[in-house]
Amino acid sequence: MDASSAQTKERLVVVGNGMVSLRFLERLTERAPGRFDVTVVGAEPVAAYNRVLLSSLLGGEVDEAACGFRGLDWYAEHGIRLITGAPVTTIDRENGLVVVGETHVLPFDRLVLAVGSLPIRLPLPGADLPGVVTFRDFADVAAIRAAAVEHARAIVIGGGLLGLEAAVGLARLGVDTTLLHVMDRVMERQLDHNAARLVKAAMEARGVKMLLSANTACIEGDGRVERLVLKDGTVLPADLVVMSVGIKPSTALAQECGLEIGRGIKVDDRMTTSDPNIFALGECAEHRGIAYGLVEPAYEQADVLSRHLIGEEAAYCGTSLATSLKVSGLPVFSAGVVDTPDGAEAVVLHDAAAGLYRKLTIEDGRLTGALFVGDISEQARCKELIRTGVALAAEDRDDLMFGTPAATPTKTSLAA
Structure with a gap:
């Protein structure tokens, strides 16, 4: 590709290199190979990987390499410039610029925000103690494994899917694991009481202790986690506390540059934000008042946007969950x-x-x-x-x- 042809291409910058970003790039390159001058910026130090396998990674069933989707050669073969380990700090909408880190600047004609979500940390006393972690990415898995030494006692707060997966992964490591959930059943958004009891029994069969209707009051320790106290006064010894109580859309970048924000970055049926040259996908996006936290809707959104950007008629009308x-x-x-x-x-x-x-x-x-x-x-x-x-x-x-x-x-x- 010579310099003149590169200059005629629209400059497309994708912020975020997770599962949804990669799906969008795959669909875009399938439909219109070489049409855009594409740069992808990811805050994590590795290319997109399968977050669904995090519990298997934690439990030692797979390694990081097995979690990967596409090697660096795939990006190179498709003419995609990949920047990893470099968070975007500023979006200059007026001049069409993305600032990476302190000094690196990327010009864009079209910008896609696929920045995902942030794990929620409960605002509890002691929540900032060493040994209190979340369960969202490779770095979290490494931190949990480092704390999961022999005879360690772990507490997982949160009975949603990620909390259950974290608890199972810790149990596979031989760690004394207790899962706390504030509701009277696990996965209450997906399961009724009968189904939840079957899942609870399966968890207990894997060696996970389950405490339901358990409301945490505080986390205590001298310099690091030593115990967790419930609101009913129960004290649970702990060397590790994993918070897995949900996610919230990552909106800080969009908000700072003046895009319209609700629960997430507001988009229309073509995944367009309040700026016609900027789009949002996946967990960071809010469509018709809904911010989906699941992969299936995000993949559907990625497909729609890839079609829209090459001029095809496409609309995202929501997903039946x-x-x-x-x-x-x-x-x-x-x-x-x-x-x-x-x-x-x-x-x-x-x-x-x-x-x-x-x-x-x-x-x-x-x-x-x-x-x-x-x-x-x-x-x-x-x-x-x-x-x-x-x-x-x-x-x-x-x-x-x-x-x-x-x-x-x-x-x-x-x-x-």
Whole structure:
């Protein structure tokens, strides 16, 4: 590529090099290879990696290399300039400049903000003591592993997915691990009480102690963490406290340069911010009042923006939320409403001994919620029915609850 051709290309700067940023770059280079002069800036010292594998990394099942997506050669082959370990400090919208660190300046014609989110730290007394960490990136995993020495006692605060994963990872290391959750069930946004009990049992089978309805008052220690005190007066010895109580969109950069902010960076259906040359994707973005904290909506947004930037008609209209994952080795699927609303019908199959639970929530003849634990083979059909809102056919109830005749799970598969 000669200098004259480079000068004719639009300069595209992407701030953030996480999973969503990479998905956007993959789609953009597939659709319009070489069309933009692309620079990507990531604050972490490594290229994009799979955060879903952090608990496996913590537990020693995989190494950092196995978490990576694309090698540096992929960026080079696609003409993408990659800058790592360098946080963006300023966005100058008027002059179209991004300042990296103290002195490095990148001009842009189009700017994409894929800066993700920040882990929430509870404002507790003692929360700043050494030994209190979050669980969000490679650096957090390294800090946790360094503290997880022999005979260490760890407490994880937070019964969402990341909290459960952190606790399982610590238990795999042989660490005495207790998980605290302020609610009366884990993953209350995705699970009802029956499903949550199965997940709790699976966690306990992995060696994790579970304390529900547990509200933390403070963290104490002389120079570093030594104990955690609950509001009911219970004192729990601790050498390590992992806070995993949620995330908040990273909006500081956008706010400082005057973009419109709500819970996240506000975007329209084409992922455009209040500045027509600046776009936002993923956990940092707020679309129609919703800031999604999941990968699936972010990937859909990345696809829409890649199409929009090359002139195709594309619009993001929101995502019908569904969660499909493994919690402590137990398959879980949740979509639509979780707790049965008044006037709705709940169709339930529950076999605690087999670790199997299925619930369909039906309102006005339509599927509005599905919750499966232990066997999730009908998840795709459920997602489609909830998304479209079509009326259930006569055979749908049996097929969704027990599987279609050709795909009925065996007893062995249910207990696996």
